[in-house]
Amino acid sequence: MILKILKRVVSYLLVLLGLSVFVFILVRVMPGDTARLALGPRAPEETVQALRREMHLDKSIPVQYYYWLKGILQGDLGTSVISKRPITEDIAFYLPATVELALLSAIFMATFGILLGVTATKYSEKWPDAIIRVLSYLGIVAPAFLWAVLAMLLFAYLIPILPVSGRISAGIAPPVTRTGLYIVDYLLQGNFAGAWDAFRHLVMPAIVLSFGGISQSARICRASMVSNMEKPYAAAERAYGIPENKILYKYLLKPSLNSFISVTALDIAMLFGGAYLVESIFNYPGLSRYGLTAMLNKDVFAVSAVMLVDGVIVIGFNLVTDIIISFLDPRIRYSSST
Amino acid sequence: METHIKEQDNRVVDVKNLFISFRTFKGYTKVLNGVNLHVRRKEKIAIVGETGCGKTTTVYAIAQILAKQARVDGGEIFFKGRDSLRMNEKELKQLRASGISVIFQDPIASLNPVFTIGDQMAEVIRYSGIEGARDPRVQRERTVAALRETSLPDPERLMENYPFQLSGGMRQRICIAMSLATPRDLVIADEPTTNLDVTIQDQVLKILRQRVEEKQSALILITHSLGVAREVADRIYVMYAGNMVETAGAEELFRECLHPYSRGLMSCIPKLSGGGIASGIPGHLPSYYAPPPGCRFEPRCPHAMPRCKQAMPPMYEAAPGHCVACYLYERGTSA
Secondary structure: OHHHHHHHHHHHHHHHHHHHHHHHHHHHHOOOOHHHHHHOOOOOHHHHHHHHHHOOOOOOHHHHHHHHHHHHHOOOOOEOOOOOOEHHHHHHHHHHHHHHHHHHHHHHHHHHHHHHHHHHHHOOOOHHHHHHHHHHHHHHHOOHHHHHHHHHHHHHHHOOOOOOOOOOOOOOOOOOOOOOOHHHHHHHHOOHHHHHHHHHHHHHHHHHHHHHHHHHHHHHHHHHHHHHHOOHHHHHHHHOOOOHHHHHHHHHHHHHHHHHHHHHHHHHHHHHHHOHHHHHHOOOOOHHHHHHHHHHOOOHHHHHHHHHHHHHHHHHHHHHHHHHHHHHOHHHHOOOOO | OHHHHHHHHOEEEEEEEEEEEEEEOOEEEEEEEEEEEEEEOOOEEEEEOOOOOOHHHHHHHHHOOOOOOEEEEEEEEEEOOEEHHHOOHHHHHHHHHHHEEEEOOOOOOOOOOOOOHHHHHHHHHHOOOOOOOOOHHHHHHHHHHHHHHOOOOOHHHHHOOOHHHOOHHHHHHHHHHHHOOOOOOEEEEEOOOOOOOHHHHHHHHHHHHHHHHHOOOEEEEEEOOHHHHHHHOOEEEEEEOOEEEEEEEHHHHHHOOOOHHHHHHHHOOOOOOOOOOOOOOOOOOOOOOOOOOOOOOHHHOOOOOHHHHOOOOOOEEEEOOEEEOOHHHOOOOOO
16 A cells, blocks of 8 residues: 555656646746746846856757756746746745645535535435526536625625625734644634634635536435445445445445546646636635736746646655555555556 | 145245346346245255246346336235345345345356355354354354355365365355355256266255255245256245246156246257257247237137236135136136
């Protein structure tokens, strides 16, 4: 088992290396002159040339890649030409915000995905199933930013109960940074009002972000549960008088979780890098919004760094998924092949 | 008359004139066409018939595990004198907990793949309503005992195993052990050996018969093999296209079977004494969407008469305990 995980880790490291090459080249071939964009149109040519040299942009791409990779291995992701700060510092500031948002979304996704999926299974082909089906198709076909605007209209304008932007209200001091997750940091300080304020800021974007994922996971959960319901073991469990809800939530859910977890974990991983629009709409200082700004300004090092961080997160989620699934399914846990 | 009443009282299951249809895309299929069947206490019966004749539907109805698409159009199913089609939740719970257990055809799919054997058996015992059912120690003792009684080696280790780590024969024996881990009035075995190696079919059948006898349960065995039925059952029902067409004691049926369909089935058993390859029965099962209005075997029957097309023949008692649903055996008509 441990050997299998180690094998996975090695193969994922190779994937990361490949990703770094891909990201690097992709960013360099984008049109636009980084140094010129950074310094503005009125900067003298010599200054621009100097910056180019400093960033090794005057060298060939393989040489640039060498300098870049060397920097990464030493923990240096370069300096952002926009914020003028080391990118590691920028990421340390923006990533926790995104993690906090994505975690809350993930909790919504897993909880409501399972609840709706099981309910749809329990009442399959009856009206609760039909309602859940319509809702999930809506969640899949309509993009998150549409829900963002609708949610803002509903909960911030018509019934003003939730704030529309930022991480905390103006006039409230941010917490002392320990984990970077505001809710956790406030709680560690014992500042419950602060934690509540941070939660209120988080809840609308988190729900909006989780909508598509909930829809997908509920569909997947229902599909595999309904197909497992046809298996003789389900009939046997019913025939032995095991209560219906126990059969659903224990004996049918567990063998049906494999595809649910794979899909949901990917959906969650996507939140870290794919929440550009929602983070922008809610003016939420997350990594996606930082990446978007960097891209628009052709901040090469920042863009590469964000993509690399996203890659690490997606791969990390894959690894965690593999481990969770093998714990749930003995057939995978005990199989010798990978 | 008195013996008749006593016999009635001894019936664990008494199915009366049961009609069941299934909803499909094309409409309703009328599968069960007035099934009558009974099982007495400690009696072992077999239902024999070809695939698709309604054997499984009949026993699923008895065990109350019919699929959602099924609709009971008429009839009654008495379990220990109570109509199980009209039972309330509490009575149904009782029926499932200690009344009936089911062994399925496919031992691979009838155990949950992601729980250990021990967990699954403990759960069955937990809801069986026996004394101390909720005590994990009792559950464990019962499980070990049940596995040992089914001549499974090393029960303690077996309990830690997952189904996929065991062979088909072992899994089916575990299903037998599970079905008899706590007392049951009736065990239903739905083609329990069909998916097993020929070499272990016999062994599994023997264990099933022994266990049912030891625990004094009644047994309904479903099979498409008359040979298997004879080996296990006291009494045999022959089923064709949703009807019981003949019933008799096992030996009696093998001495003389009456219904043209049973005769056809019998001729399908290969004989060691030679006689060439079995002839089989020409034709196939009728469509359940629009079944023949009279006897459902009429289109394939070598003895068909005009009246067979009009109405399903009732059961005639040709000899004591030997009933057959065929106009050939109507009183006064010679066969």
